[in-house]
Amino acid sequence: xxxxxxxxxxxxxxxxxxxxxxxxxxxxxxxxxxxxxxxxxxxxxxxxxxxxxxxxxxxxxxxxxxxxxxxxxxxxxxxxxxxxxxxxxxxxxxxxxxxxxxxxxxxxxxxxxxxxxxxxxxxxxxxxxxxxxxxxxxxxxxxxxxxxxxxxxxxxxxxxxxxxxxxxxxxxxxxxxxxxxxxxxxxxxxxxxxxxxxxxxxxxxxxxxxxxxxxxxxxxxxxxxxxxxxxxxxxxxxxxxxxxxxxxxxxxxxxxxxxxxxxxxxxxxxxxxxxxxxxxxxxxxxxxxxxxxxxxxxxxxxxxxxxxxxxxxxxxxxxxxxxxxxxxxxxxxxxxxxxxxxxxxxxxxxxxxxxxxxxxxxxxxxxxxxxxxxxxxxxxxxxxxxxxxxxxxxxxxxxxxxxxxxxxxxxxxxxxxxxxxxxxxxxxxxxxxxxxxxxxxxxxxxxxxx
Amino acid sequence: xxxxxxxxxxxxxxxxxxxxxxxxxxxxxxxxxxxxxxxxxxxxxxxxxxxxxxxxxxxxxxxxxxxxxxxxxxxxxxxxxxxxxxxxxxxxxxxxxxxxxxxxxxxxxxxxxxxxxxxxxxxxxxxxxxxxxxxxxxxxxxxxxxxxxxxxxxxxxxxxxxxxxxxxxxxxxxxxxxxxxxxxxxxxxxxxxxxxxxxxxxxxxxxxxxxxxxxxxxxxxxxxxxxxxxxxxxxxxxxxxxxxxxxxxxxxxxxxxxxxxxxxxxxxxxxxxxxxxxxxxxxxxxxxxxxxxxxxxxxxxxxxxxxxxxxxxxxxxxxxxxxxxxxxxxxxxxxxxxxxxxxxxxxxxxxxxxxxxxxxxxxxxxxxxxxxxxxxxxxxxxxxxxxxxxxxxxxxxxxxxxxxxxxxxxxxxxxxxxxxxxxxxxxxxxxxxxxxxxxxxxx
Numbered sequence: 001x002x003x004x005x006x007x008x009x010x011x012x013x014x015x016x017x018x019x020x021x022x023x024x025x026x027x028x029x030x031x032x033x034x035x036x037x038x039x040x041x042x043x044x045x046x047x048x049x050x051x052x053x054x055x056x057x058x059x060x061x062x063x064x065x066x067x068x069x070x071x072x073x074x075x076x077x078x079x080x081x082x083x084x085x086x087x088x089x090x091x092x093x094x095x096x097x098x099x100x101x102x103x104x105x106x107x108x109x110x111x112x113x114x115x116x117x118x119x120x121x122x123x124x125x126x127x128x129x130x131x132x133x134x135x136x137x138x139x140x141x142x143x144x145x146x147x148x149x150x151x152x153x154x155x156x157x158x159x160x161x162x163x164x165x166x167x168x169x170x171x172x173x174x175x176x177x178x179x180x181x182x183x184x185x186x187x188x189x190x191x192x193x194x195x196x197x198x199x200x201x202x203x204x205x206x207x208x209x210x211x212x213x214x215x216x217x218x219x220x221x222x223x224x225x226x227x228x229x230x231x232x233x234x235x236x237x238x239x240x241x242x243x244x245x246x247x248x249x250x251x252x253x254x255x256x257x258x259x260x261x262x263x264x265x266x267x268x269x270x271x272x273x274x275x276x277x278x279x280x281x282x283x284x285x286x287x288x289x290x291x292x293x294x295x296x297x298x299x300x301x302x303x304x305x306x307x308x309x310x311x312x313x314x315x316x317x318x319x320x321x322x323x324x325x326x327x328x329x330x331x332x333x334x335x336x337x338x339x340x341x342x343x344x345x346x347x348x349x350x351x352x353x354x355x356x357x358x359x360x361x362x363x364x365x366x367x368x369x370x371x372x373x374x375x376x377x378x379x380x381x382x383x384x385x386x387x388x389x390x391x392x393x394x395x396x397x398x399x400x401x402x403x404x405x406x407x408x409x410x411x412x413x414x415x416x417x418x419x420x421x422x423x424x425x426x427x428x429x430x431x432x433x434x435x436x437x438x439x440x441x442x443x444x445x446x447x448x449x450x
Numbered sequence: 451x452x453x454x455x456x457x458x459x460x461x462x463x464x465x466x467x468x469x470x471x472x473x474x475x476x477x478x479x480x481x482x483x484x485x486x487x488x489x490x491x492x493x494x495x496x497x498x499x500x501x502x503x504x505x506x507x508x509x510x511x512x513x514x515x516x517x518x519x520x521x522x523x524x525x526x527x528x529x530x531x532x533x534x535x536x537x538x539x540x541x542x543x544x545x546x547x548x549x550x551x552x553x554x555x556x557x558x559x560x561x562x563x564x565x566x567x568x569x570x571x572x573x574x575x576x577x578x579x580x581x582x583x584x585x586x587x588x589x590x591x592x593x594x595x596x597x598x599x600x601x602x603x604x605x606x607x608x609x610x611x612x613x614x615x616x617x618x619x620x621x622x623x624x625x626x627x628x629x630x631x632x633x634x635x636x637x638x639x640x641x642x643x644x645x646x647x648x649x650x651x652x653x654x655x656x657x658x659x660x661x662x663x664x665x666x667x668x669x670x671x672x673x674x675x676x677x678x679x680x681x682x683x684x685x686x687x688x689x690x691x692x693x694x695x696x697x698x699x700x701x702x703x704x705x706x707x708x709x710x711x712x713x714x715x716x717x718x719x720x721x722x723x724x725x726x727x728x729x730x731x732x733x734x735x736x737x738x739x740x741x742x743x744x745x746x747x748x749x750x751x752x753x754x755x756x757x758x759x760x761x762x763x764x765x766x767x768x769x770x771x772x773x774x775x776x777x778x779x780x781x782x783x784x785x786x787x788x789x790x791x792x793x794x795x796x797x798x799x800x801x802x803x804x805x806x807x808x809x810x811x812x813x814x815x816x817x818x819x820x821x822x823x824x825x826x827x828x829x830x831x832x833x834x835x836x837x838x839x840x841x842x843x844x845x846x847x848x849x850x851x852x853x854x855x856x857x858x859x860x861x862x863x864x865x866x867x868x869x870x871x872x873x874x875x876x877x878x879x880x881x882x883x884x885x886x887x888x889x890x891x892x893x
Binding site for chain 1 (some may be wrong): 519537540548553
């Protein structure tokens with residue numbers, strides 16, 4: 001059915017698929033007029049404007065449903081079916097054709113030889129154009145406009161009416177219900193999200209229900225993983241240890257259990273670092289992967305500060321009292337002082353302070369002995385022993401050093417300097433000194449007795 | 451009356467539920483078209499105490515779906531062929547639902563036919579407490595003596611239009627006033643029961659629930675009359691396809707309604723008979739060339755009426771526009787004179803303002819306002835429906851005034867009798883006795 005307001009309104013042309021303005025519609029031409037127009041059109045296909053704007057030149061047959069109203073041009077909402085034809089301002093205007101009065105082949109030629117010649121030329125030109133291939137002809141020639149009015153096919157509505165049926169735009173009850181169901185928000189959401197998720201989950205569940213398939217998937221996944229891990233970019237080929245002495249480096253090497261070369265994915269650097277720091281001689285370690293497949297282990301060793309002699313062994317301790325290593329012989333580290341006694345290893349900083357205070361006599365110092373896990377004895381050579389108090393040991397040592405400097409006390413024949421009671425320092429003389437004392441005392445007595 | 455009271459109350463509850471849910475369909479079952487709007491109530495602005503807000507309180511809903519379809523199976527505004535009407539309703543509802551992209555379950559409908567008749571009732575009670583309470587309003591409405599409106603008539607509207615306490619009349623809301631006697635005037639509209647039943651059946655067949663029912667003349671008056679016209683007195687003449695509804699408003703209440711069982715389709719039928727053309731052609735000729743005043747120019751304006759029979763002479767018939775107007779005018783005059791007679795019978799000439807508003811699809815006939823001014827009086831204008839939010843531009847014509855009015859009715863129904871609690875003494879005594887018996891038996 002044609003659009004209601006034709007005029008200049010652009011209409012979707014179904015056949016050509018182009019949006020173009022409708023030519024205004026006039027009344028249907030008679031048969032003679034139509035055939036004339038067909039001839040003129042085929043003779044002058046290159047003419048720019050439409051020759052005769054006829055109803056057939058506007059075959060935009062919009063098959064509008066009956067409910068697509070709300071069109072402004074149809075203010076009383078009547079059905080489109082009621083308007084099988086277009087009636088508008090253009091239609092009301094007096095009918096005249098815009099076909100130019102061109103010299104037509106069907107016209108009588110003008111009188112005179114020139115007229116005949118001109119007519120013959122026109123006929124030749126027209127027949128020449130007619131001989132062109134059909135594809136070169138304008139499309140409009142093929143539309144219904146070129147057909148005579150009386151053999152035009154019936155309109156669809158007429159055919160429907162003739163067949164006694166009438167298209168009912170109403171949806172069937174089932175279609176209506178399905179439409180409503182589909183517009184139900186919950187149902188719609190279920191169909192959009194719930195159903196696909198359920199389907200996928202069901203399919204996956206069915207597929208993975210079989211143990212063999214699960215194993216196969218696991219295997220292929222593991223294979224893929226191994227393939228990636230074993231790529232040369234990820235391989236660690238050698239280990240470099242910095243800052244460690246040879247025995248410590250050997251110990252570190254022993255700690256790294258993973259045989260090289262190996263994939264960096266299989267190395268747990270943090271665990272490796274923790275294991276290396278388990279070694280007593282290592283104060284801290286850092287483990288890094290360097291480009292080129294190098295496992296770089298950076299080690300800071302503990303510095304032994306003191307030797308600790310127990311009944312079983314001789315241990316090196318650092319300044320905090322942490323064990324560094326076991327020594328086989330004292331002579332291996334003759335430069336370090338020795339401490340001994342129960343609980344001595346827990347008081348290493350104190351011992352080092354005492355030894356620092358005793359620096360003037362350091363060559364003579366044999367070591368420090370912890371007595372009763374309570375106080376220190378400074379042991380010198382020649383069996384001399386300075387018994388220090390529980391508190392203020394360093395000050396006591398400084399006093400002894402002062403006495404030694406002033407009186408060369410320690411160079412004398414003393415066995416023990418007892419400073420355990422600071423108010424009452426006591427010395428124990430050696431046997432010879434005792435003898436000498438006794439002799440001197442006898443002399444004094446004699447002298448006195450004389 | 452109690453059964454109807456319950457039914458209308460149930461519809462009111464349904465309407466409340468529908469608005470709670472947010473969408474409700476509005477259906478106008480007309481003779482020439484069936485229109486359906488889908489309204490979305492999103493709360494929006496809270497209703498103020500006086501019921502007003504932005505856009506006069508109409509902004510609380512939005513039209514989200516609209517569709518019309520050619521009406522099938524409806525004659526004189528009444529359902530004639532039920533299956534066809536059902537299909538037409540289905541078409542309109544489905545298209546509107548599709549546009550709204552949501553499903554609607556509740557529908558509020560209006561129709562023009564079913565021989566509406568209006569009654570003015572009066573009731574009076576003495577006030578026991580001195581002060582008017584909500585129950586007293588219910589009691590005075592229940593005390594109105596209902597006339598015998600005959601077999602198979604149903605009450606469609608029962609608006610309390612006026613309250614009086616002692617000698618003070620003209621109250622809109624008597625609650626809280628002090629006095630001895632409370633009187634009420636009620637406007638009652640009855641319609642034929644079978645028409646309602648047919649509509650109910652059609653709507654039920656479409657899987658919808660009816661949440662309200664209104665007279666088309668009433669709702670088109672709501673939307674076509676402006677506020678001062680409703681206040682001062684005006685008549686709305688809704689010229690539809692098969693029926694012309696008349697409603698008279700004063701003080702914002704409808705006080706009279708009636709319908710002429712003639713409409714635009716009869717004009718079309720006259721043209722069809724006069725020119726021997728099919729109804730579709732006649733409709734088209736009427737729409738594009740119709741008028742009621744002929745001028746000398748119209749003698750020269752020839753209209754092709756055509757045919758498709760193959761006979762050359764018959765297929766090329768033309769008539770002058772004067773001839774067409776000569777067919778249209780007597781019928782339009784007849785309709786307007788019938789309306790005039792009804793307004794006279796209703797005492798419209800007693801109203802302070804006698805504005806007449808023509809609306810409806812058939813009021814688009816060019817020159818109709820001039821003709822109507824000759825017959826109905828000088829104060830005639832053509833009315834278009836109020837603008838509501840989201841209404842498609844194409845649905846703003848006068849043919850849509852009743853569906854727009856029905857949307858307003860759905861959003862803000864005027865108080866009706868069933869909006870007040872039925873007083874306790876009106877309950878059947880039997881139920882009370884049964885309750886007492888149940889207590890005795892069980893305790």
